[in-house]
Amino acid sequence: MNLNIENVGLSIKKEEILSDINVEFTPGKIYGLLGRNGAGKTSLISLIASYRKATQGSITLDGKTIYEKDEMMQHVNFIYNVKDTSSETDKVKEYPESHAMFREDFDQEYANELLKKFKIDENKNFNELSQGQQAAVNASMGLASLSKVTIFDEVTNGMDAPTRELFYEEVLQAKRRCSRVIILSTHIISEMEHLFDEIVMMHNGKILLQEPTDDLLEKGFTVAGKAEKVREFTANKNVINVKFLGALQIDTVIGYLSPEEMAYAEDNHLDISRLALQELFISLTNDEKSKGD
Secondary structure, rough: OOOOEEEEEEEEEEEEEEEEEEEEEEOOOEEEEEOOOOOOOHHHHHHHOOOOOOOOOOOHHHHHHHOOHHHHHHHEEOOOOOOOOOOOOEEEEHHHHHHOOOOOOOHHHHHHHHHOOOOOOOOOEEEHHHHHHHHHHHHHHHHHOOOOEEEEEOOOOOHHHHHHHHHHHHHHHHHHHHHOOEEHHHHHHHHHHHHEEEEEEEEEEEEEEEEEHHHHHEEEEEEEEEHHHHHHHHOOOOEEEEEEEEOEEEEEEEEOHHHHHHHHOOOOOOOOEEOHHHHHHHHHOOOOOOOOO
16 A cells, blocks of 8 residues: 655644645665755644644545544554653553554564564553653554554654664564565654665755655765865766865765776776765754865
């Protein structure tokens, strides 16, 4: 089932939150939904999950509208961690069965298997668990839902490093287990970069880009060397940041390099380094790009 978002906008109390959102999510892929605070990620997710109605445009799954359509809404699962869990007194062992009541694709055996992997005491009430353990329970229920569209919004908050690594492994296993759209909205970009098949980047309530991760990573690089040589090399390129380190100039560039340009850079003692996804994200979403003096 393809998830299509076409010409979507959202306004709240006359304030435009999202505008001209066009994205397509296809099954069998893990998507990284990236954006700075206030970029509109959670607002977009809330529309996909039918928590809100879009002011304009359409959101469809398999060509059918999701909003207020029970038969379609059950195929979309939005997983996030609730801050106040004091009223969550159900025992963890009851969670798989209760979730299965509302989601026809839910796999109870898979859910119990995940809870054991995360070493969750199933006899405890949910509100007796630590924040990280609660996050692991939520993540387990999301993975076991087998929902056609499964969205994790900062679900690793509170998890320690080993638990996060286990979650990442299980996300990859879930992708292989069945064909579904998995969307990870996160600020922990460096840890999750290896999971993403495609990147959807948001900025100021708009889609900045949607590209395969490998293609995107080919776009960004830094050029470091003597200032005169660097300026000459990047003169006709899309330079988005300039830094100086002593006698060195370091330009951040968005674009591609030909083999001839790589050879030229080597001959002129220029150091070319590819940007990591997090560095590229920071550069692309920086509203105060420095171009130097």
